[in-house]
Amino acid sequence: MTQRQAAIVGIGATEFSKESGRTELQLAAECAKAACDDAGISPKDIDGMITFTIDNSDEIGLARCLGVKDLAYTSRIPGGGAAAAATLYHAMALIDANVCENVLIWRAMNERSQYRFGQTPTNMSGYTAGHGTGSLLWCIPFGAMTPGTWAGLAGRPYMEKYGVTNRDFGLLSVQQRKYASTNPKAWFYEKPITLDDHQNSRWIVEPVLRLLDCCQESDGAVAILVTSMERARDLKQPPVRILGATQSIPRNVEVIANFYHDDLAVMPEAEGTAKRLYKQTGMKPGDMQAAMIYDAFSPHVFMQLEAFGFCKRGEAKDFIASGEIDIGGKLPINTHGGLMGEAYIHGMNTMAEGVRQVRGSAVNQVRNVRNVLVSSGMAGAILARD
Amino acid sequence: MTAPNEAAPAPDAVPTAAKPTRLAPIVTLDAKFFWDASDREEFVGQQCGACGKFRFPPAPMCAHCNSLDTRIVQLSGRGKVVSWIKPIHPPAFGFKEPPTVAVIELEEGTRFVSNVVGIAFEAVTMNMAVEVCFEATMGNHKVPVFRPAQ
Ligand SMILES: [Zn+2]
Numbered sequence: 049m050t051q052r053q054a055a056i057v058g059i060g061a062t063e064f065s066k067e068s069g070r071t072e073l074q075l076a077a078e079c080a081k082a083a084c085d086d087a088g089i090s091p092k093d094i095d096g097m098i099t100f101t102i103d104n105s106d107e108i109g110l111a112r113c114l115g116v117k118d119l120a121y122t123s124r125i126p127g128g129g130a131a132a133a134a135t136l137y138h139a140m141a142l143i144d145a146n147v148c149e150n151v152l153i154w155r156a157m158n159e160r161s162q163y164r165f166g167q168t169p170t171n172m173s174g175y176t177a178g179h180g181t182g183s184l185l186w187c188i189p190f191g192a193m194t195p196g197t198w199a200g201l202a203g204r205p206y207m208e209k210y211g212v213t214n215r216d217f218g219l220l221s222v223q224q225r226k227y228a229s230t231n232p233k234a235w236f237y238e239k240p241i242t243l244d245d246h247q248n249s250r251w252i253v254e255p256v257l258r259l260l261d262c263c264q265e266s267d268g269a270v271a272i273l274v275t276s277m278e279r280a281r282d283l284k285q286p287p288v289r290i291l292g293a294t295q296s297i298p299r300n301v302e303v304i305a306n307f308y309h310d311d312l313a314v315m316p317e318a319e320g321t322a323k324r325l326y327k328q329t330g331m332k333p334g335d336m337q338a339a340m341i342y343d344a345f346s347p348h349v350f351m352q353l354e355a356f357g358f359c360k361r362g363e364a365k366d367f368i369a370s371g372e373i374d375i376g377g378k379l380p381i382n383t384h385g386g387l388m389g390e391a392y393i394h395g396m397n398t399m400a401e402g403v404r405q406v407r408g409s410a411v412n413q414v415r416n417v418r419n420v421l422v423s424s425g426m427a428g429a430i431l432a433r434d
Numbered sequence: 435m436t437a438p439n440e441a442a443p444a445p446d447a448v449p450t451a452a453k454p455t456r457l458a459p460i461v462t463l464d465a466k467f468f469w470d471a472s473d474r475e476e477f478v479g480q481q482c483g484a485c486g487k488f489r490f491p492p493a494p495m496c497a498h499c500n501s502l503d504t505r506i507v508q509l510s511g512r513g514k515v516v517s518w519i520k521p522i523h524p525p526a527f528g529f530k531e532p533p534t535v536a537v538i539e540l541e542e543g544t545r546f547v548s549n550v551v552g553i554a555f556e557a558v559t560m561n562m563a564v565e566v567c568f569e570a571t572m573g574n575h576k577v578p579v580f581r582p583a584q
Contacts, residue, residue, distance in 0.1 A: 191526030191533040254520040
């Protein structure tokens with residue numbers, strides 16, 4: 049199977065902060081260099097570059113910083129963080145096809161100090177072609193202008209159908225902050241919360257999201273370096289095989305403004321990603337020892353746990369309440385603290401944690417990890433030991 | 435596509451009490467028919483001339499049969515609430531009180547994000563029947579909102 053040939057050999061990140069004090073291009077260059085150093089590959093030998101459509105750092109500008117000799121391929125993925133894992137999918141395909149040798153994936157953002165996704169937008173130019181978010185235009189005159197409002201509208205039918213409350217969401221938040229509290233890289237290092245803290249945090253969107261159901265707004269950058277499995281075995285780190293990677297954008301599904309598909313209580317994109325990924329790899333939910341799941345907002349995690357078959361529809365609340373996502377549970381998730389606890393680098397830092405779990409170098413290391421699912425909702429990958 | 439900024443004043447513009455403070459819609463060429471009708475207090479939609487299916491958001495081609503034969507028809511304006519929220523923070527721009535933002539499933543089968551007006555947020559229920567009415571926006575436009583069915 050051709051999908052078995054790509055491997056992640058380097059991860060790199062800047063510190064995660066609320067004010068980086070430097071440009072996004074500099075952040076991009078720093079994390080890319082760190083990923084190359086981690087792998088033992090010269091930045092000059094990068095020949096493929098992938099980022100998000102909404103990343104502000106120019107690939108040519110970044111290539112110039114790194115001294116890239118000859119770039120063979122560049123691409124960008126639409127769909128914001130929901131498509132984060134699609135970067136791995138592109139990188140895998142490039143390696144499989146022998147188009148590139150060393151593919152750099154990066155995401156750099158001053159998403160707290162320079163602009164804020166959580167505030168009312170000051171210009172509407174994001175709602176144009178190439179970002180996968182055109183339908184958001186239909187929300188603006190009605191007071192739904194932030195990701196929280198869109199996620200709230202998309203999350204409520206799930207709560208209504210399965211009797212899920214905001215308190216149920218709180219247990220996820222508490223668990224992720226527990227992981228973050230022991231992760232020195234996390235913004236919320238040594239700052240665990242209780243369920244009462246969650247229930248006393250202010251409403252962002254009634255009755256779905258409180259403050260502690262929302263990811264952070266962060267400055268920072270993360271890079272991932274992908275090469276061939278063959279080459280990976282000669283490099284510095286234990287190779288992390290990309291066993292499979294895929295994306296799913298079913299009909300009438302759209303990133304975050306997801307109000308038009310048949311059953312609003314499910315995430316068809318996550319179900320589609322799961323189906324395709326399990327078919328591609330021959331694996332099943334029970335083969336995963338951990339999962340890194342995009343947690344922009346609590347409901348997204350619940351719906352993805354169900355879509356990937358870790359529990360039945362409507363049962364994520366019970367799965368979480370019974371401790372299954374804790375370090376000793378059936379499926380520890382977001383062991384770095386997630387986008388809520390560590391930082392919001394648009395899902396890239398969550399994929400990097402998947403790499404650390406497979407390497408065995410995570411601060412909250414799960415025992416005997418062979419396979420880790422990384423899901424950003426609309427795309428996913430299974431990372432595995434060599 | 436028209437420049438997205440044209441129809442939408444900067445959110446930091448100071449609204450005056452007498453004038454409507456709701457943001458005007460951002461009008462794309464593919465949806466201009468809808469907002470033009472809305473200004474006349476008409477709630478319209480696209481129906482395929484070949485297979486009869488309704489569609490939303492607006493598109494130049496029918497997803498079912500790929501026909502370009504598109505009819506702009508009056509919709510009943512009746513539907514039911516299938517999701518509803520109250521944005522608290524940041525405050526919804528252009529609203530003095532937090533609005534009830536809802537997903538309305540229309541009789542014709544399509545869905546539409548709008549507001550539910552004329553009823554307290556806490557009194558709204560799943561599948562509650564609603565009907566269209568119109569509210570004014572900045573720039574002398576009107577947008578469809580929904581109130582409990584009479
Ligand atoms: Zn048709």
